[in-house]
Amino acid sequence: MALAAMLAGAVPLAAQAPAVHARMPYMRAPRLHLSHDMTRIDLPGPDSAQVAAFLGSLSRSEPMICEAALDGAQNVWRDRSLVGALREQSADAPRLALAGSLRDARALPLLAAHLGDANPCVRRAAARILGDAAMPSATERLRVALTERDGRVREAAALGLGEADDSASAPALGRLLRDGDPYVARMAAWALGSMAAHDQVPALIEALRHPDAGVRVNAAWALGQMQDTRALGPLTTAMKDSDAGVRRFAAQALGQQD
Numbered sequence: 656m657a658l659a660a661m662l663a664g665a666v667p668l669a670a671q672a673p674a675v676h677a678r679m680p681y682m683r684a685p686r687l688h689l690s691h692d693m694t695r696i697d698l699p700g701p702d703s704a705q706v707a708a709f710l711g712s713l714s715r716s717e718p719m720i721c722e723a724a725l726d727g728a729q730n731v732w733r734d735r736s737l738v739g740a741l742r743e744q745s746a747d748a749p750r751l752a753l754a755g756s757l758r759d760a761r762a763l764p765l766l767a768a769h770l771g772d773a774n775p776c777v778r779r780a781a782a783r784i785l786g787d788a789a790m791p792s793a794t795e796r797l798r799v800a801l802t803e804r805d806g807r808v809r810e811a812a813a814l815g816l817g818e819a820d821d822s823a824s825a826p827a828l829g830r831l832l833r834d835g836d837p838y839v840a841r842m843a844a845w846a847l848g849s850m851a852a853h854d855q856v857p858a859l860i861e862a863l864r865h866p867d868a869g870v871r872v873n874a875a876w877a878l879g880q881m882q883d884t885r886a887l888g889p890l891t892t893a894m895k896d897s898d899a900g901v902r903r904f905a906a907q908a909l910g911q912q913d
Contacts, residue, residue, distance in 0.1 A: 760790060
């Protein structure tokens with residue numbers, strides 16, 4: 656499954672899915688001070704020590720370095736690739752081998768805490784790792800995070816659940832299409848399209864009339880992934896939207912219908 660969204664959305668740049676850009680200026684996060692046991696354990700996948708080092712490196716990196724490292728590592732826990740040394744102030748940048756899916760439950764609280772990190776790159780990293788984790792408890796944490804007061808946390812949780820293809824969260828994500836934070840609604844629309852949540856087609860059709868163009872773009876893209884005949888009329892209407900991105904993805908969605 657291709658990741659088509661970041662932690663904030665704008666006009667799409669790729670034909671496959673709407674691109675979502677960071678909504679906040681980069682903020683340098685403080686170094687992590689961890690009290691838990693940093694000893695490696697003999698389990699496949701990134702353990703809590705590796706996760707701590709990875710997120711700490713992202714936090715201390717320059718914005719472009721952070722984004723490049725995360726983009727290069729997005730499938731690292733699937734492809735057994737290596738994360739290259741990240742540029743930071745110290746000379747001990749970790750070279751990590753994050754292989755397989757996360758299995759160390761001790762890493763979950765650390766990841767959940769970073770869903771609200773001031774750095775959008777770190778938020779995306781935490782959400783992706785949780786979404787790819789091989790533990791139901793990781794998905795449960797993401798579902799709980801959908802109800803957090805902080806919009807950044809809800810947004811990141813929606814990303815993680817979309818990565819996880821967690822269909823059980825579809826009703827909650829459908830409700831987030833009406834969230835007061837448009838960036839949360841954008842990510843919810845992307846997540847629903849990613850998991851092809853057909854039961855949320857009516858909610859996505861309603862989202863085609865959302866006042867935020869980014870929500871309408873992602874809703875059009877999501878409906879295209881589902882190829883549901885109920886969306887034909889609304890997508891045809893969306894072809895007349897005032898936003899060029901909405902028109903583009905509505906046309907693409909109509910072209911995907913059988």
